[in-house]
Amino acid sequence: MTSATLDAPALERLVAAAVAAPSLHNTQPWRFRLDTDTRTVRIDAAADRALRHTDPVGRAVHLAVGCAVLNLRVAAAHFGWEPVTRLLPCPDRPALLATVRLTESVRGAPSTGLYEAVWRRHSSRFPFSGRPLPADLLAELTEAARLEGAALRFLGRDDTDRVLSATREAEWRNRADTDRAAESRRLVSGPHSPWLGLPAAVLGPQDALERIPMRDFGAHRHPDVLRARAFETRPVLALLSTAHDHWLRAGQALERVLLLATRHGVRASLLHQAMEWPDLRRALDGLPVDGPRVHTQMVIRLGYGPEGPASPRRPVEEVMEGDE
Secondary structure (H helix, E strand, C coil): CCCCCCCHHHHHHHHHHHHCCHHHCCCCCCCEEEECCCCCCEEEEEEHCCCCCCCCHHHHHHHHHHHHHHHHHHHHHHHEEEEEEEECCCCCCCEEEEEEEEECCCCCCCCCCHHHHHHHCCCCCCCCCCCCCCCCEEEHHHHHHHHHHCCEEEEEHHHHHHHHHHHHHHHHHHHHHHHHHHHHHHHHHCCCCCCCCCHHHCCCCCCCCCCCCCCCCCCCCHHCCCCECCCCCCCCCEEECCCCCCCHHHHHHHHHHHHHHHCCCCEECCHHHHHHHHHHHHHHCCCCCCCCCCEEEEEEEECCCCCCCCCCCCHHHHHHHHCC
């Protein structure tokens, strides 16, 4: 593939990379369209993929699209394009969240290894070993977030306990909320498409000692039938935050961090529960307590451990609309 040619196979590979991005409950809330005249890929929010109860304001949709935009940028650069991204380009078209114009590259970009990680990255909801992450890797991950206009802060013991407490409270609320529990069950028990939702194999066990509040996607399952294993005693948690509450930028930063972690053999899972309750999310904005107040966007759990199975993704033909 050269930067002068954007044929059908090339476009399919770019969109497939975007679709490999993470999304809440694997809803994959995006649609893509190519403007052939300008070689611009348009990314719209898919209203029918939104979680009305769990994500009423669409924050998680924007984060997922931001992750997809980063993957598209990485793939474009890998194949020799210079991606020019615009976020929220049309105020009168709120569903249009981003455009990526593919221009001819004027310089040879060095390989970052992130393109290969696009295809290997997925959440692992299994116990990690507890082996510490090297300090130089923590610095690399922090820099990856900074490159996308975000901050990544690794937490000490007290702040880790506060974050886990907020996550535990959010998980309790989600289980007690009938509508949210029903959304969760629907996406696990079998959505209409075989490419959406979460197969039981990817859900992972619950923490036998209740140290880490992993999401119970089944909500209200009897404790006697829940799989349980001992998780790491002291998890490595990081808060991803932005100075302004810009969800699309946060999504790009999140995905860059996740891809870099994948490249280094580090697994990740997203403790999203507290992000779904505005008061609990705000309570995390001041952590660490001696830092400036920011907008917390995600709690990331990182470590070494089993890869685990990956969730399915929709075929490109299901997410592509006709050329403009």
